[in-house]
Amino acid sequence: MKKVTILLLMLSMAFMANAQQDLPKFPQVTVEDLIKKVYPKDSSAEAYIMTNYGNGWVYQNSEGGYEIAYQHFIRIKILKKSAFERATKALYLYIDSNQQDIELAEEVKGRTYNFNKDVIEIDELEAKDIFKTKYSKSFDKVSFTLPKVKEGSIIEYSYVIRSPFPFKPKDWDFQTDIPCERSEYTFGSPTNFAYRMLMQYCEGKLSEEKCNTSDNFRSCRWLMVDIPAMKQEKYVANLDDFTRKLHFELAEYIVRGMDTAKKLSMDWPDFDKQLLMDDDFGGRIGKISAFDAVAQSLKSQKTDTLELAKEVYKYVQSNFTWDGNKRLFTQSSLKEVFNRKTGSSSELNLLLISLLRQVGIAAKPVVISTRDHGRIWKDYPMISRFNYTLAQVNINGQNVLLDVTDKNLQWGLLPEYCMVGEGRLLIYNKSQWIPIQTSEKSGTKINMEFTFSPNEPELESQISYTGVGYQAIDYRSQYNTLGKEKFIEKLRNGFSSIDKPKIELEGFINADAGSQPVIMITGKNTEGYNKVNGKIYLKTIPYEGTTEHPFPNADRSFPVDFTYPTEEVITCKYIIPEGYSIAELPKGIRAALPQDGGRFYFSVTQDPAGKEINVTSQILLKKSIYSADEYQAIRSLYDHIVAKHNQMIVLQKK
Template structure:
């Protein structure tokens, strides 16, 4: 739930904006454009944007109020079949909860250019191929598919959106998931509307960035050329946080009859005070009379503040259910939530704060932006950038963050989607930024043992998974969500070469979450080794190894976000059959990241007494986030891991 001021005063303004509504004259599509089969600046591109143009302006409507009109034009060159999906486009139109105010779209046009029989053919988008539907409570959707698209086609489309929502104009994305030759955006408003424009930086430089004022109307223009595609990479919370784009917000306005401009943008002190007093956030925190008896009993039984806080946490975790809604604000009273025993994330966490205060423990809300919601912009406070409320308390000098939505979580652990780096701690006159860290890492241990069977190249196999910290939580969640049968099938599918596999579970008690969950898979590995010229070749890490590099790109402009510190230990043993000796063993290695940020340890040893070979691989990453200047080191670490996990043990058949 996002709270924004309602600018009724804007509809009393008397102003007429003389804004250009005709599209600029773009270059004509040529035969040479249609004949081209590759984008010279990126030969791997499936398509590229030839022109991406947008124009937004605030103007007076026929009813005397004000709207923002958005005009868009896009032209794309299709190079490969997998880009055909780009011929289908969807326009999402926002409407308020009561559907009293809504965005509308008009003038939807499109065409496809093809080179056929040594000539250019043009096919227009027909009205019957434009579809409108309600997408959700707050969005309508208009979709269309351009006709006759094939490899080499050029497609273009344009449309106009009119919006009554003046406070937060639409963003403009310069960088897309395919390369873009030219991206241009124009935004205009009367000078008594002051819009703040924030540029999110990443690759490339603007070739034009200027604003002009004429007849009390401010027009700004931005132009960028030859923009590379953003490439999805592993270990990033939201790739959209690291693309080149423009954000807008209405910061101030001034109209006739006002003695001074009305400021809408806030300082952080204003932001803190607003949320602490808001009736749906800080204002909800209060005494719950129905909890008074349990509170008195707990205080009499437990004198240690930390243990008392844990009991209150367990009380809510055991007796209340999350409705799966991630919210910043509460929509129901905490008394109602207490009685119904169900609530949103905000309601349950605000209830936890209230009950902690009721037993005499100071607790405060922390507001964050979840991983999928994007980064917080610390330069300017914007409520719309926050979407979740956590709980903070300080006991015995220890800062503790809590979230009570997930019954699988232990004390002090947060859901993965809450691991976002920083949050805003709301305390009267003492609000500040606090790091969002976890005291726990994700620990994964895999133990494998293999024995040669009588039938080549089969190995009798036993594979055991176990987890600690977040990995244990994830195992438990999977079992509760899928059930034993479906989770067993998932593990069987993960090992297609293991026949007659049997899956067993241990340590998954609902009541004893401190137990170590374990999954055991046994069966016959039918592709256990390669036999070449009397030599047996065994993979050092036959399953679950890092055989492909997770960081293939040489450079990375944004952090490696692992969510939490991680440790993976893989041990593997081979029982060598009679009649064979070891011809070759890989060498061990130990690699350490700078400032002891992590390490990789790998060893291969032989036990001659038992005729076994043991392989140990340990990957320890001590940080949850590695910044861009650490990327080279962590990438080099994985260079070694990939090599070692792909190496072979060689056995030689003994001569008689």
């Protein structure tokens, strides 16, 4: 499980710190290093980091202000061609909105080592090969590519970034997507700046951690060795949540002209109060005269509280458009949002809360961090860890979470990126953590029917997909985003084994009618089965079966996140051709997760007349998230699923 530890630097007045620091001396590259062809601790690695060194320090500039510098040195052993792209590096330098506070890159250096004819050759990065370009309004880009990289090369580069933003130091990642032999980071600041430093890790531990204070300057050093690669795995919301890393937050500071220290750290009651009173968040919620006519009209239509709430939700969802921005704070007043009919996620959902309150329904904000933004650290309140707002109502004793950004959603359903486990319900003096969950599942029903002749290896295929719950929403979202023609073309490309598939759609237009979207595909599969020594081999599930194990690793230190409870039901019917009978049928199976967490049912049967074979597969996962402790049970369930979906039905001549 993820662990977080904390260290708070001591607070007192300080003098100017050294604005220039030299890199430490690193071991020389040896012939033994260069001739190495594999990383012994991970033979699959395309490259590995020999040394990763970082140093961040806060210092006072010549004008009396404070800045921060980041020094980085990295040395990488290249083992395979697929790692050549690691010789190209891009630095993104932030530019504040005033276009005056900018980050700068200095002292960019690099070299490539190769072993050639018993000689170590060194090629330096030249200044002409370092390029600075405008990346966007908010970022400059400095990029370079190290020369003469080949299999066996060792590359290294270093640079310094100077930043006028000492209040939000950059994270340090001990772990990356390739193994690392040694990762070291130091961080220092004058003692009038107190930083909170959070260590996040799933496995392993620090080899060294020490801090000291000298001449009103506080410095800390962390060392981690033999760090495995953080490899992308299926069913994880955000891999960065489980990477070994250091995170920095400024807790308090005092500078010349201040009588007392400015405290930035807070507890959860402080957090709740600050958001509820903020002019760009809770301060936006209130009676808005522009809503009066709409509120009166909606109230006149419905007297039942639940029906009225649904009508308000439908009104906002139908008449306002999300601009695609996920933000915690608003940038416009709700009156402006109401008039222009578009806004960010928080602007639209706070508008929904205001309108619900204006018709007499108690609605409250819930703040979350979306799946792509990363997990909340509940032990340490940080507004920066949140980036999204939902609305909550309690009607007839039932808590309902609402979001109006997606026009395909129905009452009480949330977008995929909002399914994050927990959120903070904001109520004056009564805020609390609440589960972000739904009773709705994501379900797919797949029906297949195949007929064929033993003389031609073609399966006449009739396949239908029916979306249920969140899968229905996903189908309709793709349809609405792409349009009918492009959506059908995407489906057609997914069935490359079917020659000129005919595709028909039902139930995609009117979601309110309760209809389920259905995709129907017909055509000939020209590689439908194998025929060996007069026997015909048919795959139990030729399409959509789970043929590759989603959990190949023996262990996993973080949860399995399916987003929603899920159910997949596949039925497959084969019509046996004349002159053939069944030689072998796979056996059925029933497997279940502990504590009724899910199940897998699989059966293969023939009809009494011996003319049909019917395959049924049902996978039911009742939870959206399974803990790391449940990983082995999930993995074992999928052992059965993969085995059965890969088995063959065998037919023989009578």
